[in-house]
Amino acid sequence: MTSARRIALASRPTGQPARENFRIEEFDLPEAQEGQVTVRALYLSLDPYMRGRMSDAKSYAAPVPVGGLMEGEAISEVVKSRHTGFVPGDVVRGRTGWSSHAVIDGDQLRRVETHGAPVTTSLGALGMPGFTAWSGLKFIGQPKSGETVAVAAASGPVGSMVGQLAKLAGARAVGIAGGAEKCAYVKDELGFDAVVDHRSEKFASDLKTACPEGIDVYFENVGGEVWNGVLPLLNPFARVPVCGLVAHYNGSGSADTDRLPATMSAILQRSLLVRGFIQTEFAADHFDEFLKEIGPRVASGEVRFREDIVEGLENAPEAFIGMLTGGNFGKLIVKIAG
Numbered sequence: 196m197t198s199a200r201r202i203a204l205a206s207r208p209t210g211q212p213a214r215e216n217f218r219i220e221e222f223d224l225p226e227a228q229e230g231q232v233t234v235r236a237l238y239l240s241l242d243p244y245m246r247g248r249m250s251d252a253k254s255y256a257a258p259v260p261v262g263g264l265m266e267g268e269a270i271s272e273v274v275k276s277r278h279t280g281f282v283p284g285d286v287v288r289g290r291t292g293w294s295s296h297a298v299i300d301g302d303q304l305r306r307v308e309t310h311g312a313p314v315t316t317s318l319g320a321l322g323m324p325g326f327t328a329w330s331g332l333k334f335i336g337q338p339k340s341g342e343t344v345a346v347a348a349a350s351g352p353v354g355s356m357v358g359q360l361a362k363l364a365g366a367r368a369v370g371i372a373g374g375a376e377k378c379a380y381v382k383d384e385l386g387f388d389a390v391v392d393h394r395s396e397k398f399a400s401d402l403k404t405a406c407p408e409g410i411d412v413y414f415e416n417v418g419g420e421v422w423n424g425v426l427p428l429l430n431p432f433a434r435v436p437v438c439g440l441v442a443h444y445n446g447s448g449s450a451d452t453d454r455l456p457a458t459m460s461a462i463l464q465r466s467l468l469v470r471g472f473i474q475t476e477f478a479a480d481h482f483d484e485f486l487k488e489i490g491p492r493v494a495s496g497e498v499r500f501r502e503d504i505v506e507g508l509e510n511a512p513e514a515f516i517g518m519l520t521g522g523n524f525g526k527l528i529v530k531i532a533g
């Protein structure tokens with residue numbers, strides 16, 4: 196038996212999660228059975244959707260039970276294999292949770308493929324977040340040359356990919372980010388055409404100035420106050436892929452105003468397409484196509500990414516809590532072993 200460490204959900208948070216909602220515990224790793232693989236985690240991905248799993252409110256996915264392992268995807272090294280597809284030393288990606296080790300069915304693992312980019316990109320630019328950006332734009336946003344595409348959380352793994360793909364499609368990319376440092380990165384390093392700080396008191400007027408022709412595609416990552424600034428700028432027939440609402444995940448962000456009448460009027464009067472999606476809807480049929488198209492561009496540096504790597508499984512809760520209010524700068528990853 197190997198002694199391993201994992202992080203469990205100790206209790207359900209009300210509002211912003213706190214350190215005491217998580218519990219680190221040791222456990223004995225069982226032996227792998229036929230078809231299973233034992234893995235040692237190298238990098239754990241921390242993502243906003245995990246806030247939803249901590250709550251038992253009705254959602255598209257089941258909650259983590261209190262006392263259960265926090266869900267998540269990690270890159271791991273195969274230690275032992277009783278599955279014909281893997282041998283020790285293979286580097287794989289799978290939903291092994293917030294844990295230093297796991298025993299998992301080999302069929303649920305995927306070999307890491309990054310076209311030569313760092314392995315960590317398989318959790319960010321070339322993983323679920325990058326695919327989310329790509330599929331939301333390809334199937335819903337569909338930016339055309341000369342159009343304006345706006346996206347918030349623009350320095351993060353989804354938003355940074357959205358803006359760069361918009362540019363590749365010949366559109367104008369307008370980023371929304373929190374604070375001067377993130378804004379400078381979005382404009383100067385990612386190459387967006389304009390960027391607006393949502394923490395500024397002048398946010399709505401700054402956004403209007405940054406979008407002189409209005410907005411044709413608003414890739415919705417945050418909701419909250421940002422939506423108030425975006426709504427008046429949406430052009431007739433604008434598309435709004437609704438990808439995430441991180442400003443609301445802690446149960447705050449928009450409770451003070453009822454924006455439904457204004458939103459519904461705009462949808463009607465400007466013939467808006469507002470379409471929610473979860474990336475799994477497209478992943479089975481299109482992930483390989485995404486990887487083939489974007490993998491070489493990330494590996495060559497044409498499509499850029501930034502990672503925020505925190506050391507140590509024990510530091511995952513704090514890093515995750517910070518991400519929900521913008522404490523991360525780039526794709527948030529926890530290095531568990533090297």
Ligand SMILES: NC(=O)c1ccc[n+]([C@@H]2O[C@H](COP(=O)([O-])OP(=O)(O)OC[C@H]3O[C@@H](n4cnc5c(N)ncnc54)[C@H](OP(=O)(O)O)[C@@H]3O)[C@@H](O)[C@H]2O)c1
Nearest residue numbers: 243327348351352353372373438439440441442473474521
């Ligand atoms: N539908 C799907 O299948 C799917 C898949 C993956 C991700 N998502 C969603 O996509 C969004 C982005 O995910 P990500 O992994 O790329 O996250 P991320 O950008 O790494 O982290 C979240 C960011 O949201 C911003 N934020 C937090 N509170 C905000 C607020 N009140 N107003 C404006 N911005 C705020 C912060 O950036 P600033 O400091 O710049 O404000 C923060 O860094 C999330 O909503 C996530 O749930 C959806």
